[in-house]
Amino acid sequence: AYGNGNKTASTLDQLLSRAVKVDGRIGPVKITQTMMKRIGSDPEEAAAVVAAQAAEAMIQDYLNTAALALLTAIGTVGDLVHDASGESGGEYAPLSLAILNQGNAKMGDRSQQIVSYLMHSVAFHELLGEAINNDSRLFALGDLAVYDGGLGRRYIVSDVASLVDGQLNHTLALTPGAAAVQVSGLDMESEVQTGGENITRQMQGEYDFVTGLKGFGWADNTAKSPTDAQIGTAAKWEKTATSIKDCAGVLITSGKKPA
8 A cells, every 4th residue: 555666567468469360272273164064064153162162161271270279379388288198008098078077177266167179070979989878968969868967068079180199189178269260351263264175264262361369379470371380389379368267278188199
């Protein structure tokens, strides 16, 4: 109450202010006019098919990039990593609810913040195998009635390459707003090309998006268009949140370490 010293103010950052911009490409894809005529179609239909596939691929790219960034950034904070994998030469440790719960505990008294798990299908089916053999039943899948076992969180299952490393499976236990993806640009072009043996139509596109992580910031101002390898480099990310409980979540590893 009687102090007169100076204090340094904390800087309030928005999640996307410390984000990274990522660029992608679609195609180029070529198709001949003659080929389309022989199957009773036209180039416009081919363009529609390419556009639909490109849209799905871009969404997968958003997820893949965000997952790689989360895996890398969270992995830089030891207190947010729960490694339950078996030792080299030891037994394989499949993912289980017990392992997930141990990972949740990294958040301490704020473990209820974890609302979803992002995992590879290998890890998910290991978890499903436990559920089938569990009398308490944990969740529902198709015609299989599996009840809630108490964790009550959503499972996001996608075969993201970065979530698997040999026999190691990485699962991300995420808090709300763990990652943000902001689409910033899309340019798709199509042109007819002549001069060859066949008249062809070529389609090509470019897109870019911004990825930001809760509690972490992109630390490399020189990488203007980073590759996956750079996004997956630990030194490129820094923790900006004071408390680990204000970060994106927990990294849980199961499986078996390589020899």
